[in-house]
Each structure stands twice: as structure tokens, then as C-alpha cells.
Amino acid sequence: MKMKRKSQKRDITLDIPSEVRHIYLLDNVLTYVAKEMNFDEETKEQVNLAVIEAGTNAIKHGNKNDPTKMVHFRFNISDDGLTIYVKDYGCGFDPSNIEDPLSPENVMKPCGRGIFLMKALMDKVEFTMFGECGTEVKMVKLKIQSKADNDDDSKIYKD
């Protein structure tokens, strides 16, 4: 008889005031989380950059650099993969309105690559808007990559 191993799950949370200097603290927590996940070096770098992009967006665009507003991070560690939630108190945005930074007219623009990179580096990226109460981005990095689980956007940028 085959026993199905019960998946072990646990959460690590981090709240930071909306100042970009705290991104280095987030980076330290990410190093710990990636170690807990036993990710390989390349996956560590991918998760690291994607979460830093999400955190920087939340601080700058969501909470408008207001240090009285917090950005909340939750890292859900499981045997299957890592799920990260990043929540701010911004007014939200329409993800379908984001321009393609790879198009010839945008490739030389100095901004507009954050969400693109998050989608390119993670297996799944979803946005939830809470009206005036904030925005949450959920990102998933699977422990064993399953391309079938990737959404269409992330597939585009995988080699």
C-alpha cells in the first residue's frame, strides 16, 4: 500500500514600513526562505528578484512611499512550492493595461519591467484588488517545475 505523504505547510510573515531602504531586510528574509525551500541557486535568484520587484512596487506605487503604511509579506512554505503574498494599501491598477516592455517602442524605456519580470520568473502571478483597501499579489514558485501549471503569461518568457 502506498502512503501519501502529508504536505508540510508553514507561514513566515514580514511587515515593513513603505521605505525602499527596507528592501534589504526583505532580501535577508528571502535568503532564509529560499534556504528553507532548498531551492537551487538559479531558482533562489528568480524568487529573490520577483519578490523584490513586488515589494518595491507595493512601496512606491501602492503605498506611495508613505512610511505610516505597511507592506505585508506572507511566505507559505510547502513541499510543493513557495507561495508569496504581498499586500499594500494602494488604489490598485488594471494588470491588463500594462504595456509589453519587449515591444520595440518600449524596449528603450527606463521603466515598466517590474510586473513583466515577476511573471517571467515565477510559475504563477495573480493580482487581487480590494477596491480602496489595497492590492495583493500572489506569486507561486513550484518546487518541481510543471510547465502545464504555468499561466499563459509566464509561459511566454520561458526558454
Added chain:
Amino acid sequence: MKIDIENKDNGAILHLEGKIIGDGVIRFKQSIEEQINSNISWLILDLSEVPLMDSSALGTIIMAFLRLKEKKGKLVLLYAQKSILEILKITKLNSLFETYDNMQAAINAVKIDL
């Protein structure tokens, strides 16, 4: 993040150390702007000790590249690590920036085209 600036002839080599993220991007941008405003005509970014940079840091490099290009100058990247090269590839910026893994080759590249 640490930035050492080596001024040479009519250009500068920026030796960068650490991840260019958070407020490190602000310091990086200030250093680059100071150099460009001081009328240099070329810039080499030594990325040998940079394991990661975010999209704002990439934007700063694009801004510097365009400003130097306007002045008929040049910017190149030196010793970019695999993780940085991968991000340049994903964003297609590898077609914009010249990258070198040899200091003399980078210096020759910025000077020859001037």
C-alpha cells in the same frame, strides 16, 4: 551597496559591489548622474561583485546609456554575472548593451567608437 569611481581620461569606471536594490538604486542613480553631468563621454559599469539588480537599476542603466548616446558617448557593462546576463536576456536588453569580460576590451570598446 558600495560604489567606487575610477575616473580615467574622459570617462569613468564604476566598480559596484552588492545587490542594486531598494535605496541602493537611488545611490547608484545619483553616482551615474554626477558622472554624466561632469561631462564624461564614456562609462564602464564593473558588475563583477553585483549578484542582483532590480528593474529600477536596469532603468537607470538605460537612462545613462541614452544620455551618453545623445552626447556621442558610450556605456558598456563589464564582468556581468550569469544572473544579470539572464535578466538582460529576458528583457531583451542584451541587444542594447555591450557586455565584456575583459577590462582592456571594455576600455577599447568605449574609446574606439568615440
